Every structure is written in structure tokens, then in C-alpha cells.
Amino acid sequence: DAKTTQPPSMDCAEGRAANLPCNHSTISGNEYVYWYRQIHSQGPQYIIHGLKNNETNEMASLIITEDRKSSTLILPHATLRDTAVYYCIANSNSGNTPLVFGKGTRLSVIA
Amino acid sequence: GAVVSQHPSWVICKSGTSVKIECRSLDFQATTMFWYRQFPKQSLMLMATSNEGSKATYEQGVEKDKFLINHASLTLSTLTVTSAHPEDSSFYICSARETGQGRSRKLFFGSGTQLSVL
Numbered sequence: 001d002a003k004t005t006q007p008p009s010m011d012c013a014e015g016r017a018a019n020l021p022c023n024h025s026t027i028s029g030n031e032y033v034y035w036y037r038q039i040h041s042q043g044p045q046y047i048i049h050g051l052k053n054n055e056t057n058e059m060a061s062l063i064i065t066e067d068r069k070s071s072t073l074i075l076p077h078a079t080l081r082d083t084a085v086y087y088c089i090a091n092s093n094s095g096n097t098p099l100v101f102g103k104g105t106r107l108s109v110i111a
Numbered sequence: 112g113a114v115v116s117q118h119p120s121w122v123i124c125k126s127g128t129s130v131k132i133e134c135r136s137l138d139f140q141a142t143t144m145f146w147y148r149q150f151p152k153q154s155l156m157l158m159a160t161s162n163e164g165s166k167a168t169y170e171q172g173v174e175k176d177k178f179l180i181n182h183a184s185l186t187l188s189t190l191t192v193t194s195a196h197p198e199d200s201s202f203y204i205c206s207a208r209e210t211g212q213g214r215s216r217k218l219f220f221g222s223g224t225q226l227s228v229l
Contacts, residue, residue, distance in 0.1 A: 034217075041223070042223060043204050044155070044220045099206070100157065
């Protein structure tokens with residue numbers, strides 16, 4: 001899996017949009033970009049994933065650059081419950097391929 | 112969405128005893144499950160890949176005789192920490208990828224098991 005690079009930490013005011021960047025400059029054509037988050041003492045929670053096109057679901061939006069070398073996860077209206085470590089992972093999505101976690105970004109949502 | 116159930120959520124045991132952790136896929140079948148370990152303030156580290164009906168594949172540095180993995184059915188994988196010692200105290204997490212057609216399949220995670228060895 002391609003290596004991803006994320007800032008170690010970010011702050012965001014409650015109610016504002018949280019934009020979490022991720023660099024994956026060596027991503028290959030068959031690798032998806034996955035985003036998970038982990039709230040303290042819980043298992044990782046799936047947020048969203050995409051291949052080329054931008055994606056949106058009830059939790060977040062994923063913006064992938066045209067060259068696919070970077071992406072941004074957007075939480076449109078951050079709440080205190082969104083405080084967590086967010087992981088960006090490039091993965092080929094085959095059945096036997098695990099997700100390899102980097103250090104992620106620790107997002108703190110501030111009231 | 113798909114659910115992965117992990118049990119127990121936490122366990123405290125004496126040094127030298129064995130502890131079994133169960134991971135179940137509740138609404139889908141999983142031929143492959145993954146086991147991770149996480150130490151405080153660190154990221155998840157892959158320990159092993161559990162394959163239904165065959166031997167698990169362990170990552171480098173993970174002792175297969177200490178961390179026994181059994182994947183006897185398409186919905187259940189177990190991790191047994193044998194002769195646990197304080198250094199085995201950690202947060203253990205399992206995961207499984209949903210089955211089905213197509214390449215865009217998500218990996219779901221259990222809620223984790225906090226093991227404390229006294």
C-alpha cells in the first residue's frame with residue numbers, strides 16, 4: 001500500500017468545517033483512499049472511501065485531486081463528538097489485504 | 112452497515128494465564144479477518160491475518176505460539192493470548208472485510224478488547 005502523510009494534529013471550532021488533508025503521492029491506480037477515525041478506546045470507525053471521484057455520505061465528503069496524489073476529508077459541521085484520530089489509508093481493496101495504519105491526525109473540536 | 116462484534120471489551124488476568132478474545136461478523140461472512148494490537152498513544156499494528164479453514168499468517172515479530180488464532184467458521188475468529196505477561200497488556204482489535212461482488216468493499220472493526228495482565 002502507498003504511504004500516506006497527515007499532519008499530526010489539528011484544531012477546529014465547533015460548528016465549523018474541519019478539513020483534514022492527506023498526501024499519498026505514490027498511490028497506484030488500483031488503490032482506493034480510505035478514511036477511518038478512532039475515538040479513544042474504541043475500534044476504528046469507517047468514514048468514507050473513494051478511487052477517483054469525490055464522494056459524499058452522511059458523515060463527510062472526500063475530495064480527491066485529479067492526479068490522486070492528495071485528498072481532503074471534510075466534516076461539514078464539526079461537533080465535539082468528532083474529536084478523534086483520523087486515519088487516511090491507501091489500500092488496494094483486495095480480499096486479503098489489511099489496512100495499514102499510519103499515525104493519523106488528532107482532530108480536536110473546540111467549543 | 113456491516114457489524115463486527117468483539118468480546119470481551121476488557122479483561123484483567125493474572126500473569127501466566129491464557130485469555131481468549133472472540134471476533135464475530137454478525138451480518139456477513141468473512142473468509143479473512145485481521146487482528147491488530149495498539150499500545151497507548153500509538154497507532155494500530157497488524158498482528159496477523161486469520162484465514163477460515165487454514166493457518167493464520169503472522170506479521171514479523173509476532174509469536175505464533177503465543178498468539179493463537181483460530182478461524183473455524185466464516186463468522187468467527189478467536190485470538191488466544193497464551194501465558195500472558197504484563198508486556199502483553201494492550202488494546203486488541205479485530206476487523207473483517209465485507210464480502211460480495213465488486214472491488215469497493217469496506218473493512219469493519221470490532222470495538223476492541225483492553226487486556227490488562229497483572
